[in-house]
Amino acid sequence: xxxxxxxxxxxxxxxxxxxxxxxxxxxxxxxxxxxxxxxxxxxxxxxxxxxxxxxxxxxxxxxxxxxxxxxxxxxxxxxxxxxxxxxxxxxxxxxxxxxxxxxxxxxxxxxxxxxxxxxxxxxxxxxxxxxxxxxxxxxxxxxxxxxxxxxxxxxxxxxxxxxxxxxxxxxxxxxxxxxxxxxxxxxxxxxxxxxxxxxxxxxxxxxxxxxxxxxxxxxxxxxxxxxxxxxxxxxxxxxxxxxxxxxxxxxxxxxxxxxxxxxxxxxxxxxxxxxxx
Amino acid sequence: xxxxxxxxxxxxxxxxxxxxxxxxxxxxxxxxxxxxxxxxxxxxxxxxxxxxxxxxxxxxxxxxxxxxxxxxxxxxxxxxxxxxxxxxxxxxxxxxxxxxxxxxxxxxxxxxxxxxxxxxxxxxxxxxxxxxxxxxxxxxxxxxxxxxxxxxxxxxxxxxxxxxxxxxxxxxxxxxxxxxxxxxxxxxxxxxxxxxxxxxxxxxxxxxxxxxxxxxxxxxxxxxxxxxxxxxxxxxxxxxxxxxxxxxxxxxxxxxxxxxxxxxxxxxxxxxxxxxxxxxxxxxxxxxxxxxxxxxxxxxxxxxxxxxxxxxxxxxxxxxxxxxxxxxxxxxxxxxxxxxxxxx
Numbered sequence: 001x002x003x004x005x006x007x008x009x010x011x012x013x014x015x016x017x018x019x020x021x022x023x024x025x026x027x028x029x030x031x032x033x034x035x036x037x038x039x040x041x042x043x044x045x046x047x048x049x050x051x052x053x054x055x056x057x058x059x060x061x062x063x064x065x066x067x068x069x070x071x072x073x074x075x076x077x078x079x080x081x082x083x084x085x086x087x088x089x090x091x092x093x094x095x096x097x098x099x100x101x102x103x104x105x106x107x108x109x110x111x112x113x114x115x116x117x118x119x120x121x122x123x124x125x126x127x128x129x130x131x132x133x134x135x136x137x138x139x140x141x142x143x144x145x146x147x148x149x150x151x152x153x154x155x156x157x158x159x160x161x162x163x164x165x166x167x168x169x170x171x172x173x174x175x176x177x178x179x180x181x182x183x184x185x186x187x188x189x190x191x192x193x194x195x196x197x198x199x200x201x202x203x204x205x206x207x208x209x210x211x212x213x214x215x216x217x218x219x220x221x222x223x224x225x226x227x228x229x230x231x232x233x234x235x236x237x238x239x240x241x242x243x244x245x246x247x248x249x250x251x252x253x254x255x256x257x258x259x260x261x262x263x264x265x266x267x268x269x270x271x272x273x274x275x276x277x
Numbered sequence: 278x279x280x281x282x283x284x285x286x287x288x289x290x291x292x293x294x295x296x297x298x299x300x301x302x303x304x305x306x307x308x309x310x311x312x313x314x315x316x317x318x319x320x321x322x323x324x325x326x327x328x329x330x331x332x333x334x335x336x337x338x339x340x341x342x343x344x345x346x347x348x349x350x351x352x353x354x355x356x357x358x359x360x361x362x363x364x365x366x367x368x369x370x371x372x373x374x375x376x377x378x379x380x381x382x383x384x385x386x387x388x389x390x391x392x393x394x395x396x397x398x399x400x401x402x403x404x405x406x407x408x409x410x411x412x413x414x415x416x417x418x419x420x421x422x423x424x425x426x427x428x429x430x431x432x433x434x435x436x437x438x439x440x441x442x443x444x445x446x447x448x449x450x451x452x453x454x455x456x457x458x459x460x461x462x463x464x465x466x467x468x469x470x471x472x473x474x475x476x477x478x479x480x481x482x483x484x485x486x487x488x489x490x491x492x493x494x495x496x497x498x499x500x501x502x503x504x505x506x507x508x509x510x511x512x513x514x515x516x517x518x519x520x521x522x523x524x525x526x527x528x529x530x531x532x533x534x535x536x537x538x539x540x541x542x543x544x545x546x547x548x549x550x551x552x553x554x555x556x557x558x559x560x561x562x563x564x565x566x567x568x569x570x571x572x573x574x575x576x577x578x579x580x581x582x583x584x585x586x587x588x589x590x591x592x593x594x595x596x597x598x599x600x601x602x603x604x605x606x607x608x609x610x611x612x613x614x615x616x617x618x619x620x621x
Contacts, residue, residue, distance in 0.1 A: 051466070188321055189320060189493075193551070197550055218539060219538050260495070260540055261496050262541055263495040263522070263539065264541075265498045265518045
């Protein structure tokens, strides 16, 4: 048994670019993920930052085997999962869950909250009937919603509350790993801190391990123990969160950090003067 | 400061919806002078975008009611009819939107869209001249190889280049006022920095007055001269950039500033948060709208405080909170690191 919960080695996901009508042939490939390696220890948060098109979402999907990697290895608790069949993956799905960016698109509008959150429990035959209801209501309370919300529909909730519903669903099967893909970027500023703090509390309470993906390096630094910076399908730098932010070594990381606006007018002015000089 | 170009006075915009009356903008007043950048900060439902759209004359629904006054160079724009608006829009006040992909027409070349904007306003220019002007504009907003790029379709440009093209189009008729509604929210930070520098240059070089609508206080700190903080349709605080960041007076502003993550400071163990969620405009609490989320609520709050200068030393710094200035300083200390830079 290795020490890491998740260990990714040389992971590659290329998408072929095809031409030709009858005989289609590959003319090029998009190297979305191009040889990525990292590991995440149990209870740790690894933050993954990168700009749009850097491959971070594809990486998430490849790690969770939601898209089949072109090559490379993904080990979960020491066991190789890259290339496992859907059937073989099914029991492992309980262990790894995902939280999505857009709480408006990731919840079925026709289902009641109770059904949405209870779905994983039902599918994995963990609970049913009144026991299912009891468990779901417990989850709703845990994420800051009320048990009465069980019978409501997603449209009755604000963005922040919807994200809480998505978190309750991800939590339902008591997973070990949660992959959160931009979980707060669609939320209002005043709600963002609430969700970040909630994820923090849940990590302590359930011993969760997070792969936290976002383009906002400020948020990523706040939640992460370590940060990996992704650029053009590769990780260009990884290390302890404070070290990466305070003493970046890679040129791209430096550029990224320099572009983050500082919410402090005097410092912001000083920085602009520096960059002009 | 020079005489204001744009005066908005007690603007009220409401909508009749199936669920009831929504007062989206509730008594907003502002002034904007040439070369000035005014930031309007707020969350969804704060009324910041509706304010901007009303100034542009873009709120025309039959369910909408607009009261108050919007004056550009002493000419009233509210109720002035379509012809008057047509004259103003684009030529005097232009707008840039958040998502350039939905505001550029995908089936026309970028250059043609700029040419159309120039010619639609009846300026007597030949097509060739208009095309040359389009290329110049693209060049002036930093699009490389602009002469060739005029022939590109929007999808052939990257997100940052598209936003530049949008700005070029907005500048086509040399407006005096630019309203930018979340112009960098859809962009990566490295591209955002370039667009902000571009806006700054346009301000400096052309004296362009800008209303910047954003939820991002980092962007505000970077480019704004003055700031309006909006909450539930009302302005809750107004002041200079320094006043808002270093001596904020309204508990909502404290909350916004406190919940920011900063990469240039040691991180707090826990992120300070504002409890609850922005209120529904269909069901606002009486008095101060922020009251249900405010940790400092007391017996005066069920009555709406006016937007007033409450600081003897800074009468132009306005806020809508009943707490006395010294009480505010105390509360702010308790809340933590907000506005503490000044003492440091």
